[in-house]
Amino acid sequence: MADEFLHIENLVKSFNGNTVVKSVNLAFNKGEFVTLLGPSGCGKTTILRMVAGFERPTSGTILVEGKDISPLPPNQRKIGMVFQAYALFPNMNVEDNVGFGLKIGRVPRDEARARVEEMLKLIGLSGYGKRFPFEMSGGQQQRVALARALAPKPKMLLLDEPLSALDAKIRVSLREEIRAIQRELGITTMFVTHDQEEALSISDRIVVLNAGHVEQFGTPFEIYNRPTTRFAATFVGTLNTLAAKVIDPATKSVSIDGQIAIIPSLSSAARSGDAISLTLRPEAISLANGHARDIVLDGTVSEVAFLGAVIRLKVNLGENALHLDTFNDQHSPPPRYDEKVKITFGGSDILVLGD
Amino acid sequence: MKRSKLWAWIILILGALYFLLPLVATLLFSLSIRRGTYSLDAYTNVVQAPAFQQTFTFSLVVGVATIVVGLLIVVPAAYFVRLRAPQLRPIIEFVTLLPLIIPPIILVFGYIRMYNSSSLLPLTNTALGTNILLTLAYVALALPYMYRAVDTGLRTIDVQTLTEAANILGANTLTILVRVIFPNIIVAVLSGAFLTLAIVIGEFTIASLLNRPAFGVYMQNVGANRAFEPAALAVISFVITWIAMGMIQLLARFAPKTAPRTD
Amino acid sequence: MSNNTDSAAANTATPASAGVVLSRSGVFTGVRWGDYLGVAPFLIFAVMFLVVPTLYLVVGAFIGRDGTFTFQNIVDLGTPQIVSSFWISIRISTASALLGSLFGLLIALAIIRGRLPSAIRSTVMTFSGVASNFAGIPLAFAFLSTLGRLGLITVILKTVFGFDMYKAGFNILSFWGLTITYCYFQIPLMILIIAPAIDGLKKEWNEAAATLGATPYQFWRYVGLPILWPNLLGTISLLFANAFGAIATAYALTGSSLNIVPIVLYAQIRGDVLNNPGLGAALALGMIVITAVANVIYLVIRTRAERWLK
Structure with a gap:
């Protein structure tokens, strides 16, 4: 608790009676990189804009280092922000853009120049100082925007989908760069995205948001492997759902399309004949080539997608169908379409979700 | 945060005063021909004057002629530039800017020098010739607006695909222009036409210097000799302008849109 | 990746559609003069009623009463x-x-x-x-x-x-x-x-x-x-x-x-x-x-x- 930096309590925001943020509570530690992840309209950008001061909370408090910042206008919050569409000032060259916050803050000229130089070096654009934004690529512009946000040494960095406008390749390299710079400076960062892969790869912790409330707040490992809600499980990664029928709660046996399986984690409250659903990640399932785990099921291959390192198969079990991922093995080709296969997974791989 | 800003309202109200007061003043003035009471006498005086009817008809006819001649010149040019001769675009666009750069009084001065009785093409010799010259001058004035309207119309339809489709069905270029392209840009063309009419109908400088009995010249005459009738004329021509511009706004809602090719 | 598919498509397309391409360029050479014919009224109009009258005045500004070249008119401004x-x-x-x-x-x-x-x-x-x-x-x-x-x-x-x-x-x-x-x-x-x-x-x-x-x-x-x-x-x-x-x-x-x-x-x-x-x-x-x-x-x-x- 000693190094708690940002504390959001019972935050609510309504627009014309439409509540988009519903009583959100969050606490960020100092130097932490936290991602707000969710589909569009989940309220993630609204939360970020309330922290920045562009939206006024309907109720609730935002504390930074223990102090309520709600009376402060955006220009007194000492926050650095990077926007999706770069938002560089088109009338200024790179130097002047990066130095803008220093000029406003009346930093002495020599000091400001040194700081700008340092920032350009940090983002790997030394020597680009005299360029204008329209002469640069999207990735370069966004790096300049990052340098501009960081130059006045803000207390906190807000990143509003900064990678969404960029090409796939640049997106990956820039996100690694952003993370490296953030670690180097140790600046507390709030990152907003709808891209789960981005969120998993970059964050210390992730806040999964849905329809204005927090579904889950945890490390990427926790979010992916131990999702606590169905929404968190389906929004982050691919999830198989199998419809099953309880046969005997005592033996923990269920029927999946007529095949019997033993589910160790079956709730003791389940009764014979109950319809239940079992959820599994594709990588938890494998083809039973001689090494069976807890559960083995027969099925027919209905799709083979070769993705490179991984091969994703779709296997029909009857009513149910499963996706499963196997690693590419150059010595044994994958099963073919319509081939009969056996699949297997461990009982502990089944995710138990609340709704 | 979402409140309207006070300064915005102040500016808006000041602006509204500046723009609405002259309209109100003109209207009241036009109704004040009789002492102590409002009446429509100024309007009846104006409308019943034979000169009003003659000049207004004259300007209307010239306006329509301007639109027809203008379209005959502009539509094929805009079509061919868009479809087959894009290398001519800079030239054509420069030409359409010329009437905005050269003041009308300069144009008509040039015409008077160039097409006078002792020239190769002595248009000013006869009334018909001068009327033709007046129409052509108005075509020049309207060129930027008409070209832009037609070009905008062409941009919203897929000219190339329409042309190729008609070609495959055996149509020749003239048929394509008249039966395929023109019907599709008719709304854009009409808004250009109404704008042209609004500009032409009260035009003074060119008509006056060519000695044509146009509505603008008539209005100037009345202005020099009467007190209340000019205000009535001003109201009438404001109403005409509003109708013409209103038609353009109205037409904009009916503009056809096929999927345009993004180029 | 996209380069490969593009060139592949181009390669397969060329022999099959060569005839079409030829006949199309044939149409285009045939119509080229027609293209200018469509633009001609516009250009002729522009020359006769925008460019030349203006130039006429510009030139006229440098011609004296006796019909010879002079700067006197400009001076007289x-x-x-x-x-x-x-x-x-x-x-x-x-x-x-x-x-x-x-x-x-x-x-x-x-x-x-x-x-x-x-x-x-x-x-x-x-x-x-x-x-x-x-x-x-x-x-x-x-x-x-x-x-x-x-x-x-x-x-x-x-x-x-x-x-x-x-x-x-x-x-x-x-x-x-x-x-x-x-x-x-x-x-x-x-x-x-x-x-x-x-x-x-x-x-x-x-x-x-x-x-x-x-x-x-x-x-x-x-x-x-x-x-x-x-x-x-x-x-x-x-x-x-x-x-x-x-x-x-x-x-x-x-x-x-x-x-x-x-x-x-x-x-x-x-x-x-x-x-x-x-x-x-x-x-x-x-x-x-x-x-x-x-x-x-x-x-x-x-x-x-x-x-x-x-």
Whole structure:
């Protein structure tokens, strides 16, 4: 608790009676990189804009280092922000853009120049100082925007989908760069995205948001492997759902399309004949080539997608169908379409979700 | 945060005063021909004057002629530039800017020098010739607006695909222009036409210097000799302008849109 | 990856569609002259009724009474009467351009950035479209009815407030009278041209400036106005040219009591009041040069400004 930096309590925001943020509570530690992840309209950008001061909370408090910042206008919050569409000032060259916050803050000229130089070096654009934004690529512009946000040494960095406008390749390299710079400076960062892969790869912790409330707040490992809600499980990664029928709660046996399986984690409250659903990640399932785990099921291959390192198969079990991922093995080709296969997974791989 | 800003309202109200007061003043003035009471006498005086009817008809006819001649010149040019001769675009666009750069009084001065009785093409010799010259001058004035309207119309339809489709069905270029392209840009063309009419109908400088009995010249005459009738004329021509511009706004809602090719 | 598929598609496509390609280029060579035929009326018209008449005057400005080449006409523009007419024209055009731009900008900012009800914006824009075409005789009548000796405002000020504008030195037939009248079409023109540029000011620029500590004043000082500046400058020169070439309003308003250049030229065309056709052409040349320079400034600045606001 000693190094708690940002504390959001019972935050609510309504627009014309439409509540988009519903009583959100969050606490960020100092130097932490936290991602707000969710589909569009989940309220993630609204939360970020309330922290920045562009939206006024309907109720609730935002504390930074223990102090309520709600009376402060955006220009007194000492926050650095990077926007999706770069938002560089088109009338200024790179130097002047990066130095803008220093000029406003009346930093002495020599000091400001040194700081700008340092920032350009940090983002790997030394020597680009005299360029204008329209002469640069999207990735370069966004790096300049990052340098501009960081130059006045803000207390906190807000990143509003900064990678969404960029090409796939640049997106990956820039996100690694952003993370490296953030670690180097140790600046507390709030990152907003709808891209789960981005969120998993970059964050210390992730806040999964849905329809204005927090579904889950945890490390990427926790979010992916131990999702606590169905929404968190389906929004982050691919999830198989199998419809099953309880046969005997005592033996923990269920029927999946007529095949019997033993589910160790079956709730003791389940009764014979109950319809239940079992959820599994594709990588938890494998083809039973001689090494069976807890559960083995027969099925027919209905799709083979070769993705490179991984091969994703779709296997029909009857009513149910499963996706499963196997690693590419150059010595044994994958099963073919319509081939009969056996699949297997461990009982502990089944995710138990609340709704 | 979402409140309207006070300064915005102040500016808006000041602006509204500046723009609405002259309209109100003109209207009241036009109704004040009789002492102590409002009446429509100024309007009846104006409308019943034979000169009003003659000049207004004259300007209307010239306006329509301007639109027809203008379209005959502009539509094929805009079509061919868009479809087959894009290398001519800079030239054509420069030409359409010329009437905005050269003041009308300069144009008509040039015409008077160039097409006078002792020239190769002595248009000013006869009334018909001068009327033709007046129409052509108005075509020049309207060129930027008409070209832009037609070009905008062409941009919203897929000219190339329409042309190729008609070609495959055996149509020749003239048929394509008249039966395929023109019907599709008719709304854009009409808004250009109404704008042209609004500009032409009260035009003074060119008509006056060519000695044509146009509505603008008539209005100037009345202005020099009467007190209340000019205000009535001003109201009438404001109403005409509003109708013409209103038609353009109205037409904009009916503009056809096929999927345009993004180029 | 995409390169591969592209070239593969091209490779397979070439043999199969070669015949089509050939016949298509055949059609195109056949029609090429037709293309120019379609553009020909336009070009012939432009040459005969825009380019040549203007050049005719330009050349005429350098031809003396005896039909030989001379600079005398240009030199003669230096007579006090003509110089003063250029001077008053330039003053009126400058004043109405500056005032028109200032108030046009303020109104445009108010309707776009003032968080006014959205219906106001569309009303103002529609009205601007109409009012920017109000230039001419009727506009003069309207201002005579408003600010003339018997105009509504004049009379109200005199009878209700006891203030006689005309005794205080105002006259509709003067520099200020004409300037105020010209603003009636200059302001709407400014609104129409500058509104898209103000729309081009992204909300994120305000927000970025704010997070960097800038006050709204500092945003406009360092970001907003510098971005609009080229557009403003360009539009001011366009408004200048617009006023400089206008005659109908001034003529109907003042008759020939205010000798702006177009009115002098008008009188010259009607009756050779300068007693020298060459001097008339030189006067025209002076007008062409001034409006052309102003317009070229506008066009150049606008093209340069566009690359920013992409």
